[in-house]
Amino acid sequence: MNPDLRLPRRTFLGAAFGLGLLAASSTAWAQERPSAEALERVKNMTPEQREALMGKLERLKKMPAAERAQLEAAAERLSKMNPEQQAELRAAHQRFRDMSPRARARVRANLDEFRRLPAERRAELKQAALRLRQLPPAKRQAILQKIRRWRSMSPEQRQEARDRFRQRRDGR
Numbered sequence: 001m002n003p004d005l006r007l008p009r010r011t012f013l014g015a016a017f018g019l020g021l022l023a024a025s026s027t028a029w030a031q032e033r034p035s036a037e038a039l040e041r042v043k044n045m046t047p048e049q050r051e052a053l054m055g056k057l058e059r060l061k062k063m064p065a066a067e068r069a070q071l072e073a074a075a076e077r078l079s080k081m082n083p084e085q086q087a088e089l090r091a092a093h094q095r096f097r098d099m100s101p102r103a104r105a106r107v108r109a110n111l112d113e114f115r116r117l118p119a120e121r122r123a124e125l126k127q128a129a130l131r132l133r134q135l136p137p138a139k140r141q142a143i144l145q146k147i148r149r150w151r152s153m154s155p156e157q158r159q160e161a162r163d164r165f166r167q168r169r170d171g172r
Contacts, residue, residue: 132144
């Protein structure tokens, strides 16, 4: 997934594609010639696609080294993904692109907050998200509905809900 979500989807995917074409290893910037496969892929592009790729590569060259390294790492991860994961990533990028600016800002804020969490907590949350994704759609929607309802409650309503839950659990 786009590591910092500040780059537009097309730029990220184009840069990742460009890096995939040029990079066989992390020393891709020092290599003089791209692979034969990469050259063949470029030859099969339309002139518009080639022009777009060259523009993206130019922007990539002008990027700070840290951002470029981040994109290089993302391209490496992308190349190792199976087709299902790649399709899921493309769908996530499309959903992000379709969001309103306010929703994108909220996603970025959530991502920043997630990055500030301790590694153990991040791992727990990733596992929970994976388990949620593996549930049947109806059950997943029911859980997400409960989460949305919980988030919309006031602190007093949440406390009342906790009390009711404890009473049911304890059999009172």
